[in-house]
Amino acid sequence: MSLTTTTRTRRLTAALAVTTALVLGATACGGTTKDDANKEAGSAAAGKADANAATKKGLSIAFLPKQVNNPYFTTSDNGGKKAVEGLGSTYKEVGTSSGTDTSGQVSYVNTLTQQQVDGIAVSAQDPGALCTALKQAMKNGVSVVTYDSDTKPDCRNVFVSQASAEDLGRTQVQQMAKQIGNKGEIAILSAAQTATNQNTWIDYMKDELKKPEYKDIKLVTTAYGDDDAQKSFQQTQGLLQEHPKLKGIISPTTVGIKAAAQYLSGSKYKGKVKLTGLGTPNDMRAYVKNGTVDAFELWDPAKLGALAAHTTVALESGQISGKEGQTFKAGDMGEFTIGKDGVVSLGKPTVFDKSNIDNFKF
Amino acid sequence: MTDITSPKPTARRGLAGAVRWDTAVGVLFVLLLLFSFSFVDNFGNALNVSFLIGNTLPIALIALPMTMLVISGEVDLSVGSTVGLSSAVMGALWNEGMAIETIIPLCLLLGVVCGLINGLLVTRLGLPSLAVTIGTMAAYRGIAQIILGSDSVTDFPSQYLDFGAGRIGDTFIPYAALPFVVLLGIAVVVLHATPVGRSLFAIGASEEAARFAGIRVKRLKLSMFVTTGVLSALTGVFWTLHYASARYDNATGLELSVIAAVLLGGIDFDGGKGTLGGAIAGVFLLGTLQNVMSLVNVSAQSQILVTGVLLVFSVLAPRVGRQIAQARARKKTVAAPPSSPAPATA
Numbered sequence: 247m248s249l250t251t252t253t254r255t256r257r258l259t260a261a262l263a264v265t266t267a268l269v270l271g272a273t274a275c276g277g278t279t280k281d282d283a284n285k286e287a288g289s290a291a292a293g294k295a296d297a298n299a300a301t302k303k304g305l306s307i308a309f310l311p312k313q314v315n316n317p318y319f320t321t322s323d324n325g326g327k328k329a330v331e332g333l334g335s336t337y338k339e340v341g342t343s344s345g346t347d348t349s350g351q352v353s354y355v356n357t358l359t360q361q362q363v364d365g366i367a368v369s370a371q372d373p374g375a376l377c378t379a380l381k382q383a384m385k386n387g388v389s390v391v392t393y394d395s396d397t398k399p400d401c402r403n404v405f406v407s408q409a410s411a412e413d414l415g416r417t418q419v420q421q422m423a424k425q426i427g428n429k430g431e432i433a434i435l436s437a438a439q440t441a442t443n444q445n446t447w448i449d450y451m452k453d454e455l456k457k458p459e460y461k462d463i464k465l466v467t468t469a470y471g472d473d474d475a476q477k478s479f480q481q482t483q484g485l486l487q488e489h490p491k492l493k494g495i496i497s498p499t500t501v502g503i504k505a506a507a508q509y510l511s512g513s514k515y516k517g518k519v520k521l522t523g524l525g526t527p528n529d530m531r532a533y534v535k536n537g538t539v540d541a542f543e544l545w546d547p548a549k550l551g552a553l554a555a556h557t558t559v560a561l562e563s564g565q566i567s568g569k570e571g572q573t574f575k576a577g578d579m580g581e582f583t584i585g586k587d588g589v590v591s592l593g594k595p596t597v598f599d600k601s602n603i604d605n606f607k608f
Numbered sequence: 609m610t611d612i613t614s615p616k617p618t619a620r621r622g623l624a625g626a627v628r629w630d631t632a633v634g635v636l637f638v639l640l641l642l643f644s645f646s647f648v649d650n651f652g653n654a655l656n657v658s659f660l661i662g663n664t665l666p667i668a669l670i671a672l673p674m675t676m677l678v679i680s681g682e683v684d685l686s687v688g689s690t691v692g693l694s695s696a697v698m699g700a701l702w703n704e705g706m707a708i709e710t711i712i713p714l715c716l717l718l719g720v721v722c723g724l725i726n727g728l729l730v731t732r733l734g735l736p737s738l739a740v741t742i743g744t745m746a747a748y749r750g751i752a753q754i755i756l757g758s759d760s761v762t763d764f765p766s767q768y769l770d771f772g773a774g775r776i777g778d779t780f781i782p783y784a785a786l787p788f789v790v791l792l793g794i795a796v797v798v799l800h801a802t803p804v805g806r807s808l809f810a811i812g813a814s815e816e817a818a819r820f821a822g823i824r825v826k827r828l829k830l831s832m833f834v835t836t837g838v839l840s841a842l843t844g845v846f847w848t849l850h851y852a853s854a855r856y857d858n859a860t861g862l863e864l865s866v867i868a869a870v871l872l873g874g875i876d877f878d879g880g881k882g883t884l885g886g887a888i889a890g891v892f893l894l895g896t897l898q899n900v901m902s903l904v905n906v907s908a909q910s911q912i913l914v915t916g917v918l919l920v921f922s923v924l925a926p927r928v929g930r931q932i933a934q935a936r937a938r939k940k941t942v943a944a945p946p947s948s949p950a951p952a953t954a
Binding site: 277278279280281314338340341342343346347348349350352353354356357359360361362372373374375377378398 | 649650653655656659663702703705706707708709710760761762763765767768769773847851852853855857858859860898899902903905907908909912
């Protein structure tokens with residue numbers, strides 16, 4: 247017995263030595279590195295499209311959200327369901343119960359390919375992980391649309407974007423200007439200092455503020471709450487102490503705006519310092535009703551789902567193929583044009599206030 | 609004394625011995641396959657079977673050393689985190705511009721280190737492996753997150769991605785299944801036809817007795833933990849290429865799938881009993897069940913429920929069966945002296 251175990255240990259040591267040698271060898275000879283791997287990029291768009299082709303009926307369209315039973319995706323997928331059924335096709339929703347189960351999402355794409363559905367609308371948990379499976383699906387004749395969260399452009403036909411960064415940035419300034427009567431000091435309460443989407447929006451806000459009609463508005467500072475409720479709460483407190491003349495706060499993050507509203511509603515600034523930004527109706531309902539917040543915005547997830555549904559059906563009907571410049575009709579939502587990299591944008595965000603907030607449940 | 613080193617004392621136990629659990633799982637797997645081929649739409653084509661195998665491979669790969677560990681009375685819960693760590697390191701080094709031919713062996717070395725840490729803590733400090741590997745499960749995942757953050761790296765060279773996700777021509781066999789078959793062959797021989805395998809069964813049945821019999825228990829266990837670490841790291845490489853995505857949270861919860869499949873395959877959690885055939889049948893039974901449930905539109909939540917019920921049943925059934933058998937044996941041998949006492953069970 248002892249003989250075999252010692253040989254085994256010796257063998258293990260030998261294996262280790264061989265592996266180390268291999269590593270060193272491979273390092274010396276070079277090999278395939280990131281620089282060698284030239285990737286052929288580009289959109290998956292191919293084939294001709296006829297804008298006047300008839301809308302096909304009886305298609306089977308599947309929605310694959312990042313996570314099932316998440317209120318945001320339930321709202322958007324129900325919007326998709328209504329649109330799909332309105333177009334005379336059948337709808338189904340599948341997906342994982344975790345928002346980070348990428349392998350689960352891959353196997354759902356594979357299953358849908360197997361079931362020979364006509365179109366998949368998917369919100370990708372990861373830009374790369376779904377690629378092989380989605381390419382396989384497209385090869386098997388499935389139309390692939392991403393919504394809310396994109397993959398790499400060559401892994402889908404069209405991406406339905408919730409709103410353009412430019413629209414989100416500019417409209418938040420316009421909303422704030424309206425609330426403070428185009429005059430006074432304002433501040434921004436962002437998420438992390440490194441958050442790419444936040445910084446893009448803030449750049450558009452600053453650009454919008456250069457316009458002459460906003461000459462009396464002064465952006466005094468940008469604070470960072472790191473998308474942490476407690477930190478955002480304290481940052482709001484700090485902003486108001488440092489800038490006693492502050493008239494308004496823009497918080498382009500759902501965590502930040504909720505924390506700021508929570509602080510304002512319990513302070514003497516309630517109703518005096520205006521607050522707007524990006525939030526969800528469920529989070530903000532109480533603060534709109536008690537007068538802390540006049541209006542804030544976000545895209546309407548139900549419309550996002552509906553547009554994803556219309557896009558999928560238009561692709562499957564041959565009205566579009568995903569090339570830049572093609573146009574298609576999305577029912578009563580009007581006409582949409584495909585932009586660069588096969589992206590369709592839902593358009594201006596929806597503004598929520600006292601008059602309409604009860605119509606939204608997400 | 610002979611009973612201790614004999615791998616399957618159950619074989620001689622009358623009625624319960626005739627219907628061995630791992631054989632039953634194998635039969636169940638074949639029945640499920642026959643049923644699915646005949647009645648489930650879209651199941652039987654080559655593409656779907658290749659999806660099924662590809663999705664099950666990570667579990668199957670780790671099930672090989674896990675079966676041996678559990679047979680020797682230990683367990684490793686850090687395997688999922690080791691997969692994630694190997695994936696994160698692979699992504700980070702690739703971003704640094706290192707060659708993939710260098711990265712892959714480095715990842716395997718990392719697996720050796722992970723396994724050594726587990727194994728040394730268990731064998732040198734005498735800590736229970738359940739506690740040690742719960743700790744390293746958190747630690748390895750934490751290191752993975754520090755290394756790669758919330759990034760995902762996807763731009764690996766296409767020939768490697770094709771190996772991870774592609775299949776041989778139009779057959780149902782994924783490329784990555786070939787190395788697995790080789791590893792499976794090695795594992796079967798080692799566990800069921802060599803002194804090393806017999807020692808593992810002996811340790812699982814009674815560590816004390818195994819030590820007295822001259823088996824180097826600690827050394828053998830250590831090498832099992834290292835093997836588990838290496839195969840987990842290899843799975844990390846495969847996972848990254850299969851899903852074209854290196855992320856720190858890859859394979860979260862994989863350890864549970866592996867342990868569920870191994871237990872379903874009839875490996876006794878108390879050690880000392882089981883076969884690799886049973887474990888692999890358990891792995892592919894669960895994998896096929898999941899594939900079929902997806903094809904017939906069973907929701908994700910119900911799938912988890914079905915797997916859970918099956919697991920509880922698979923842990924319970926052999927024990928209940930054994931107790932019934934023991935009760936019968938006692939009745940029969942009331943007059944005669946007991947022939948062969950059953951090893952310690954519930």
